[in-house]
Amino acid sequence: MKLGLNLSFGIKRWLGGDAMAEIVAGELGIDKVQFTWDLVDPWWPEAQRDAIARDYAEGFRKAGVAVEGSFGGLASYTYSHFLAPMPELRALGKEHLRRAIDMTAAMEVPCAGMPFGSYSAADAKDPARRETIYNEAVEAWIDLSRHAKRQGLTSLVVEPVPLATEFPSSAQDALRLMKDLDGATDVPVRLMVDWGHVLFTPLFGKDADMDLWMETVGDYIAAFHIQQTDGLLDRHWNFTREGIVTPQRLKDFWNRHKLTDQTYFLEIIYPFEETDEHVLSDMKAALALLRAA
Amino acid sequence: MKLGLNLSFGIKRWLGGDAMAEIVAGELGIDKVQFTWDLVDPWWPEAQRDAIARDYAEGFRKAGVAVEGSFGGLASYTYSHFLAPMPELRALGKEHLRRAIDMTAAMEVPCAGMPFGSYSAADAKDPARRETIYNEAVEAWIDLSRHAKRQGLTSLVVEPVPLATEFPSSAQDALRLMKDLDGATDVPVRLMVDWGHVLFTPLFGKDADMDLWMETVGDYIAAFHIQQTDGLLDRHWNFTREGIVTPQRLKDFWNRHKLTDQTYFLEIIYPFEETDEHVLSDMKAALALLRAA
Numbered sequence: 001m002k003l004g005l006n007l008s009f010g011i012k013r014w015l016g017g018d019a020m021a022e023i024v025a026g027e028l029g030i031d032k033v034q035f036t037w038d039l040v041d042p043w044w045p046e047a048q049r050d051a052i053a054r055d056y057a058e059g060f061r062k063a064g065v066a067v068e069g070s071f072g073g074l075a076s077y078t079y080s081h082f083l084a085p086m087p088e089l090r091a092l093g094k095e096h097l098r099r100a101i102d103m104t105a106a107m108e109v110p111c112a113g114m115p116f117g118s119y120s121a122a123d124a125k126d127p128a129r130r131e132t133i134y135n136e137a138v139e140a141w142i143d144l145s146r147h148a149k150r151q152g153l154t155s156l157v158v159e160p161v162p163l164a165t166e167f168p169s170s171a172q173d174a175l176r177l178m179k180d181l182d183g184a185t186d187v188p189v190r191l192m193v194d195w196g197h198v199l200f201t202p203l204f205g206k207d208a209d210m211d212l213w214m215e216t217v218g219d220y221i222a223a224f225h226i227q228q229t230d231g232l233l234d235r236h237w238n239f240t241r242e243g244i245v246t247p248q249r250l251k252d253f254w255n256r257h258k259l260t261d262q263t264y265f266l267e268i269i270y271p272f273e274e275t276d277e278h279v280l281s282d283m284k285a286a287l288a289l290l291r292a293a
Numbered sequence: 294m295k296l297g298l299n300l301s302f303g304i305k306r307w308l309g310g311d312a313m314a315e316i317v318a319g320e321l322g323i324d325k326v327q328f329t330w331d332l333v334d335p336w337w338p339e340a341q342r343d344a345i346a347r348d349y350a351e352g353f354r355k356a357g358v359a360v361e362g363s364f365g366g367l368a369s370y371t372y373s374h375f376l377a378p379m380p381e382l383r384a385l386g387k388e389h390l391r392r393a394i395d396m397t398a399a400m401e402v403p404c405a406g407m408p409f410g411s412y413s414a415a416d417a418k419d420p421a422r423r424e425t426i427y428n429e430a431v432e433a434w435i436d437l438s439r440h441a442k443r444q445g446l447t448s449l450v451v452e453p454v455p456l457a458t459e460f461p462s463s464a465q466d467a468l469r470l471m472k473d474l475d476g477a478t479d480v481p482v483r484l485m486v487d488w489g490h491v492l493f494t495p496l497f498g499k500d501a502d503m504d505l506w507m508e509t510v511g512d513y514i515a516a517f518h519i520q521q522t523d524g525l526l527d528r529h530w531n532f533t534r535e536g537i538v539t540p541q542r543l544k545d546f547w548n549r550h551k552l553t554d555q556t557y558f559l560e561i562i563y564p565f566e567e568t569d570e571h572v573l574s575d576m577k578a579a580l581a582l583l584r585a586a
Contacts, residue, residue: 012373012411013458015382019415038371043336044385052381075368077565078331080305088345089308092337118305121569122312162566165306200566233564271526272370273456273493276414 001254003290004032006225006267008073008236009283011038013276017059025063028283032066034223034265035109038073042100050106057107068223068263069157070104071192072114082137083117083167090133093117094140098147105151111222112148113157113192116167116177124165134167138180145185156185157222159192162200162234169203171216178220190222194267195245196229196236214257225267226250236269239286247293266290294547296583297325299518299560301366301529302576304331306569310352318356321576325359327516327558328402331366335393343399350400361516361556362450363397364485365407375430376410376460383426386410387433391440398444404515405441406450406485409460409470417458427460431473438478449478450515452485455493455527462496464509471513483515487560488538489522489529507550518560519543529562532579540586559583 005024014023020039024030040053060067081093097114104112116137123129141156148156158177160168168174174191181189193213201208208231213221228237231244239247250264266286270279298317307316313332317323333346353360374386390407397405409430416422434449441449451470453461461467467484474482486506494501501524506514521530524537532540543557559579563572 011371013414015373015378015413019378019413041336041372041385043334045388048381048385052379073371075371078304078366078368079334080308085308085312086345088341092334092341095338120308120312121306124569165569203566234566272411272454273496273527276417276458 001251001290001293002032002259002261002263003030003287004034004068004263004265005030006034006071006265007036007039009266009268009270009279011036011073012272013279015039017056018062019059020056021059021063021065023280024060025065027280028287030287031064032068032263033060035067035070035107036073037070037076037100037103040103041075042096042103046099046102049103053103053107057109067107067109069111069113070100070107070109071112071157071159072100074269076114080120081114081117082140083119083123083133085120085123090136090140094144097144101144101148101151101153101156104153108152110154111157112153113159115159115161118163118166121165130167138177141181141189142184145181145187145189149186153187155187155222156189157192158189159194159225160197161194162197162203164203170207171213174213174217174220178217191217191220192223192225193221194225194227195250196225196227196234199229199231199244200234201231210253218257221262223263223265226264227267236267238266238268238282239289240282247290250290251293294544294583294586295325295552295554295556296323296580297327297361297556297558298323299327299364299558300329300332302559302561302563302572304329304366305565306572308332310349311355312352313349314352314356314358316573317353318358320573321580323580324357325361325556326353328360328363328400329366330363330369330393330396333396334368335389335396339392339395342396346396346400350402360400360402362404362406363393363400363402364405364450364452365393367562369407373413374407374410375433376412376416376426378413378416383429383433387437390437394437394441394444394446394449397446401445403445403447404450405446406452408452408454411456411459414458423460431470434474434482435477438480438482442479446480448480448515449482450485451482452487452518453490454487455490455496457496463500464506467506467510467513471510484510484513485516485518486514487518487520488543489518489520489527492522492524492537493527494524503546511550514555516556516558519557520560529560531559531561531575532582533575540583543583544586
């Protein structure tokens with residue numbers, strides 16, 4: 001298994017390139033990360049933002065850690081972005097990703113991504129509104145793919161989420177989006193598929209099945225988020241907890257589908273009130289379990 | 294008990310002033326709210342940001358709902374702000390609150406607030422670094438109190454949080470901050486005290502006691518966040534769940550301390566993957582329990 005770390009586990013704890021690289025490479029022995037916008041907010045004024053983002057990129061470079069992409073985190077996911085009910089909010093969603101692309105380019109990182117956005121309670125139940133807003137979102141991503149290419153990025157990624165009020169959520173949704181974007185964008189737009197999202201049974205029932213996703217959209221999957229879950233909520237627990245995603249299950253899937261390139265990024269979200277000492281020791285213990293599989 | 298709603302429960306679900314006011318006043322029968330920056334990001338470009346913020350203010354005004362203050366939510370809490378390790382991050386924390394004050398003024402709302410910020414893992418263990426950064430943060434808030442007054446606000450509030458790596462966390466911490474600010478600011482800076490933070494036993498042990506807070510800093514408490522919790526994590530559950538904060542306990546506290554003005558703002562944070570229907574019915578059920586106490 002090709003293991004990497006989404007940096008969500010370390011937000012507010014280990015800040016700045018050298019401190020974070022020491023944790024990732026020195027303490028955890030990992031050489032691939034997905035940078036989270038929870039460390040650097042794309043909305044910060046460009047000059048200050050890019051200086052801080054470059055400091056992380058430089059810290060990782062010195063430590064031999066590859067930053068494979070940058071990705072929206074908790075702060076970004078708080079807003080509705082491309083599927084918001086008002087055009088003003090949708091325009092801000094587009095500006096948010098445009099700014100994230102710029103920040104990613106400043107880090108000399110090749111890829112940026114996020115979930116697509118959230119319909120309001122009212123729009124989610126209105127098929128015509130959903131369709132109109134979806135089509136506008138597809139156009140916005142096509143436009144942003146041109147910006148991404150100009151800025152030197154080589155791909156963008158979308159993350160499906162386990163909510164009927166967002167899009168894409170199912171494998172079929174994801175396939176539709178990939179087909180609607182394919183060939184129209186200046187850089188490829190691909191999928192970041194999260195194990196805990198796919199296995200969310202309250203929404204997907206018997207289709208909560210990662211093999212079904214491989215059959216349906218396997219060719220479009222750029223990488224995976226891995227997390228432990230009970231399948232009842234989107235837990236983002238670590239693998240030190242019991243749940244339905246065992247290291248052995250991840251390993252069997254990797255072998256069964258003959259995966260080689262699509263990094264398994266651990267995306268672990270700790271309560272803010274967990275201690276730094278617990279987070280670090282728990283990350284070490286979880287990585288030991290994954291490496292032993 | 295004077296009940297109000299922090300709007301965190303509704304983010305991404307009911308957007309825009311009319312839709313949110315219909316939920317708050319029409320569906321839930323509440324006439325006091327605390328607006329959350331998770332609905333409007335203070336970092337958004339000012340013209341677009343303030344137009345959206347004013348639409349919420351106008352929606353609530355028409356529905357007879359008082360917006361008592363605006364407050365940082367999940368997105369804001371993701372970053373380290375005033376206690377960050379690098380001066381550049383601390384400056385961005387100050388700019389964040391300055392922008393939130395401007396947005397609050399645009400809404401003609403009298404008060405804005407947030408937690409103070411988070412030390413890095415390294416700084417949290419270094420008393421001298423903590424002290425230096427704390428003193429800088431106090432100066433920043435004094436400066437921002439001048440800005441708040443110029444903008445027409447009448448107070449600012451700080452929320453203590455249950456983390457040894459942040460400040461203030463204990464009642465003694467909060468008292469120190471209040472004394473350091475008292476008399477130096479152009480508008481009063483007061484406390485927003487969260488029941489679930491105070492009752493967090495892993496950090497506070499036997500001092501996880503709201504009466505202790507009343508004895509220590511009662512005079513400085515502007516309002517409360519209420520939430521259900523098991524005391525083991527900062528849960529922000531609703532009162533439909535079992536836990537240690539019963540409606541009767543809230544009522545007894547209110548009567549024992551002869552409270553009159555300090556609103557109990559329900560600050561309920563649902564998993565994003567909960568359905569809109571569940572959130573609305575659960576909010577109704579919880580308010581019925583609180584009103585029956």
